[in-house]
Amino acid sequence: MTAASNMPVPETPLDAPVLFINRELSLLEFNDRVLEQARDTDVPLLERLKFLCISSTNLDEFFEVRVAGLKQKAELVNAPTDADNRAPSDALRVIGARAHELVEKQYATLNDELIPALESQGIRFLRRSEWNAEQRAWLAEYFEEELLPVISPLGLDPAHPFPRILNKSLNFIVSLDGTDGFGRKIEHAVVQAPRALPRVIQLPAQESGSGTHDFVFLSSIIHEHVGDLFPSMGTSGCYQFRVTRNSDLFVDEEEVDDLLRAVEGELPSRRYGDCVRLEVAHNCPQELSDYLLARFILGREDLYQVNGPVNVNRLMSLLDTVDRPDLKYSAYTPRLPAELGPNADLFAEIRAHDVLLHHPFDSFLPVIDFVRRAAADTRVLAIKQTLYRTGPESAVVDALVDAARAGKEVTVVVELRARFDEADNIALANRLQAAGAHVVYGVVGYKTHAKMTLIVRRETDGLHNYVHLGTGNYHPKTARLYTDYGLFSCDPDLGNDVHEMFLQLTSLGKVSGLARILDAPFRLHPAIIDKIAREAGHAERGRPARIVAKMNSLVEPQVIQALYAASQAGVEIDLIVRGVCCLRPGVPDVSETIRVRSVVGRFLEHTRVFRFDNDGEPELYLASADWMDRNFFRRVETCFPVTRPALYDRVSRELDLYLADNSQAWLLGSDGSYQRARPAEGEAVLAAQKRLMEGPGQA
Missing domain, CATH: 3.30.870.10 (Endonuclease Chain A)
Incomplete structure (x- = not known):
């Protein structure tokens, strides 16, 4: 009797929803790992700022695509469509709570860690209360010459309805007092920041030579001078806001004669899709927040109050503006064989x-x-x-x-x-x-x-x-x-x-x-299922069996069930999944031999590599496809073998480096949470990406 046959048969079927991690929650966990790079003091300071911006951009896309899609499903049918069997409305509630936590963490990272650290290096974001006379004069001139000619404040009344707000644009809701030039009482106005202007403005160096890297947010300039936009009226409040919209394009390909023209025609609609999220300044009064929510047909669960710029990703411009190589990754020149x-x-x-x-x-x-x-x-x-x-x-x-x-x-x-x-x-x-x-x-x-x-x-x-x-x-x-x-x-x-x-x-x-070539949407999916089952067969016969697979996302339920069955048979399975992983590793009697890790570092992990040891006749494939429904069934993909022995050995060594990474790797638990890998006592620190920068497949 083999060791595999001694394993208890689980009572839970392998397609049970409890065995699948929610896809959206897994994607948010990936974004949290990216954000952790912004908090890692071993990462150069400006690179930490970059990771914060990436986490912000990722979250924007998450709302534009994933949350938008769930909202549509919830309105139409609200029936579960994913393997975890969660109704879209339930999924929205759970991921909304996690997204709010993540946003709070983003701004805490910015305000409590990055801004003080940048200031210690002479890179300052100046609040209005910190402007000196020379800076105030320069910014007033900037407002007069750059902003005032292109800005269009809009007082809201029956003749001036609430404007269409562009997706992810910077806007301000302004509370007004008094009457306008026509004697009318207007309570609110909207100011839309000009799209052509940068969101972060570098102040000129002062005569003293200090302030070389002093910056001011465009929102601060507008706040300071908003009263100039409404002469004869008082402004009792000015609060920035940003709305995120559904940005998926809809093109009925069966009904169009020219796909290029159809896609080209749909692109402008992306700017004004259905609203899915509202971000407002943290000090915006509730009555104004509710007013905006009503305008955008959103609920309070869709409101994100932020302590800082609503468009954090615009801080990415500092990486090009600030000439401080000591605060960035050292230059790296790729090898030319x-x-x-x-x-x-x-x-x-x-x-x-x-x-x-x-x-x-x-x-x-x-x-x-x-x-x-x-x-x-x-x-x-x-x-x-x-x-x-x-x-x-x-x-x-x-x-x-x-x-x-x-x-x-x-x-x-x-x-x-x-x-x-x-x-x-x-x-x-x-x-x-x-x-x-x-x-x-x-x-x-x-x-x-x-x-x-x-x-x-x-x-x-x-x-x-x-x-x-x-x-x-x-x-x-x-x-x-x-x-x-x-x-x-x-x-x-x-x-x-x-x-x-x-x-x-x-x-x-x-x-x-x-x-x-194993091609999708035809042969790739059944081939992967067969190769996983083949490893299970080797294990059941008492032969060594192992699978090592590296990809961006693991979602497709049938492949996950095949991996569970292989684990039950005793196959050793190591998965390196950068982003979404719906498989639960380490579940007793189901996935005890499966280990999942994610590597997040200087470079975005994007390789797809699948190795099957096949009882001493190993196969190794590279692919354009992840193990997701869309890649298997709705895309044209290639999965191709590496047969030259020297190249097989090289890729295998590089896979082993990722499996040995104890610095930039995160280990997935059966509960869906990730813990950062740390070197054991006496163990040397190993970061796979850093080692690969030294040479191919370095052990």
Whole structure:
């Protein structure tokens, strides 16, 4: 009898709601881990401020998308749709309480930790009571010259109804006394801050030489001079507020003839979607808060009173404004592998053997160079590429434009619905079409999330397919901020698979069968289930069995149930899940052999790696897909094997580094909470990202 067969059979079925962590709560816990980076005194001070801003931006998107979606569900049906079986209204209540806690923690971090620490370094945010005469004079002039000409205060009466408030814009509700120039009594007014002006203004250095890094919030300037906007009337109160709106686009793809025009037409509506959250100054009287809530059709549970600027994420501008390298991460130059250097024969190297890059530790330049050289190479006949997020100014797109103008067959699959990048993608699609490239927008009903490039090159022995497959986007900027793998290969089977996938995306025909790639929405989900079950079978037969998987999110219920079943069989399972994880590790008789950790550090963890030990015949895959419903069933994704032994060993060593991280890792408990990993007594501190900056797969 094997050890696995001695395990007690649990009474709870593996699809029981109690075994699943709520997705939204898990996402808020991730945001809390990001916020903890802002509180970590081992992180450089300005980088701590950056993490605070990131947590604020993350929370904005959480409300714009996740909370907005739950509100819609609650209004329509209010029936549970997730594995934890929570009704949307119940979920909104629970996540609302947690979100309020998180917001309070954000502002406590700003006011009690970061602002004092910045001030100790000569970087000050001056309140109005702290302005000296010289500063007051300069700010008064700034108001007269920069603000007054573009600001439009609006007194509220039947002829001046409450204005449409732009999503996440800075506004002020003003209490007025007396009568206006026409003798009318007006109680309230709204002042909308000009969108073109910065929210944080740097004061000029004073004659004494001090105050080089003195800053004032735009809201403070408006507060100081709000009376000037209402001559002959008194102002008894001025309070900033911001409203967050539903920002998901709705495009009925079955009913539109031109997806680009449809998405382009929907973009303006994002600014004025249904309201989901109201932020107001902490000292705003309740009657004014209630007045605003009524205007935005929100309840008191949607009100967030904040002690500080309502748009914390605008503080990110300080990282570019303040020239203090000593308060930032030290500069890091990614490695450029010798085999892919500027003088290397790139195609010869790739044809000789597969080449792996791990960004940002390895430079992204070879990926750009891959397309650039193809554009200039007379032997290259065709270039095909998917673009999900690439940025408004992209060297990759420049190379594709050059290739199209040179007469090569260039086909680009542009995903117009990459959330919050729609406008940039529309612009680059138009630019590519103008250059003569064939541009398509994927498949109706499915986002094209795969990251792949195919280059067809004529050589002395015939045509060869050169491919690049990645876990991340073709975006040079994020390639310096996100961890991602990219694989170059001239393997015939892999090249033919990529060719088949592009044919499917452009001709909409059925793929005849892929040799190496596990593709979504077709083979990936059943393949992952089968590979997990195979490990369970090895364990049941008393053989060593282990799964190590790294991803951004783990949500899909069937995969989670398969992992539970594998754990019951005795499979050792290590999961590295950066963000949302709905699986509960360490539950007796269900997931006792499953360990889950999240790594949050200088770089955003974005790699997807799946390793199955398979009784001594291990398999290792890299993927563009997380283990989520949307990736398995509603997106075009790639999951591709790493077969070259040296590359397999490298990725495995790097996985082991993340599993050994005792500095930037957080361990998930069965109750859904995370505890930061700490070195045991006598154990050396190990941070996986720092170690990888020293060299690939360093042990």
